[in-house]
Amino acid sequence: MKIDVRYASHPDDLRGYDTRTLRDRFLVDTLFEADQTILTYSHVDRFLVGGVMPVAGPVPLKSAKEIGTDSFLERRELGLYNVGGPGRVTVDGARFDLDPRDALYVAQGSASVQFESLDRSRPAKFYLASTPAHARFETMKISAAQAKQRPLGSRETSNERVIYQMIHPEVCRTAQLVMGMTMLKSGNMWNSMPCHTHERRSEVYFYFDLPEDARILHLMGRPEETRHIVMANEQAVISPPWSIHCGVGTHNYTFIWAMAGDNQTFDDMDAVPLSTLR
Numbered sequence: 337m338k339i340d341v342r343y344a345s346h347p348d349d350l351r352g353y354d355t356r357t358l359r360d361r362f363l364v365d366t367l368f369e370a371d372q373t374i375l376t377y378s379h380v381d382r383f384l385v386g387g388v389m390p391v392a393g394p395v396p397l398k399s400a401k402e403i404g405t406d407s408f409l410e411r412r413e414l415g416l417y418n419v420g421g422p423g424r425v426t427v428d429g430a431r432f433d434l435d436p437r438d439a440l441y442v443a444q445g446s447a448s449v450q451f452e453s454l455d456r457s458r459p460a461k462f463y464l465a466s467t468p469a470h471a472r473f474e475t476m477k478i479s480a481a482q483a484k485q486r487p488l489g490s491r492e493t494s495n496e497r498v499i500y501q502m503i504h505p506e507v508c509r510t511a512q513l514v515m516g517m518t519m520l521k522s523g524n525m526w527n528s529m530p531c532h533t534h535e536r537r538s539e540v541y542f543y544f545d546l547p548e549d550a551r552i553l554h555l556m557g558r559p560e561e562t563r564h565i566v567m568a569n570e571q572a573v574i575s576p577p578w579s580i581h582c583g584v585g586t587h588n589y590t591f592i593w594a595m596a597g598d599n600q601t602f603d604d605m606d607a608v609p610l611s612t613l614r
């Protein structure tokens with residue numbers, strides 16, 4: 337298991353960041369390596385994000401000194417998506433088979449979690465997001481068909497997309513974690529534009545379904561002082577509570593968003609008028 341620790345930063349710090357520093361602080365550039373658990377521990381809302389790609393055999397989810405408990409989920413909850421081939425997650429002996437784009441919420445207090453691929457020639461890739469949890473709720477598998485779907489945007493503004501709210505209070509109860517998937521329609525490149533902030537919550541975006549030679553320009557920073565991070569397929573980016581988070585691709589793509597903080601109110605966003613962006 338590998339864990340990279342990221343500290344929280346003050347918005348004013350961004351003024352002095354060069355490209356390398358910006359990427360080191362916010363970009364999670366590698367999530368999947370065969371039979372490895374690759375995690376990033378962010379001090380922003382104590383988010384843990386990462387990936388597991390089991391190839392040779394099952395991979396267990398282990399705790400670590402950075403997490404500070406005997407088992408990973410002793411004081412945390414976990415949301416995950418399969419973005420690879422067919423896979424299986426076993427939680428305290430209960431098996432959950434996940435097709436591509438299926439999600440699983442794993443309850444706080446679950447003692448053992450194990451990941452495996454059902455077809456070694458097409459390994460499963462599990463994208464994980466975990467946050468501290470004060471209470472235990474039900475472990476639950478959620479497919480895109482069970483999601484609360486919210487179509488948004490238009491072709492004219494190149495942001496026609498569907499938001500699939502999956503680990504969301506109306507679908508699956510959690511202590512604080514809220515997760516979903518946004519799929520852009522073909523020919524549409526912009527996500528989350530017009531953009532927003534929500535100081536009550538922080539967020540992590542994980543981009544996938546992007547061709548290898550395509551890129552996304554992810555925008556972050558305070559609305560009046562923005563920066564961009566050039567991102568490739570299957571990379572994630574941490575958005576502190578003070579930051580906008582939106583992007584434009586050279587091709588359409590899908591992304592998984594995960595939020596944690598003071599509320600679970602998806603629509604509690606502070607819209608940023610385009611005229612104020614700098």
Ligand SMILES: O=C(O)C(=O)C[C@H](O)C(=O)CO
Nearest residue numbers: 497499518527528529539593
């Ligand atoms: O496409 C979008 O717009 C989104 O998916 C927005 C994210 O869900 C988000 O940032 C929620 O706060």
Ligand SMILES: [Zn+2]
Nearest residue numbers: 532534539581
């Ligand atoms: Zn947001």
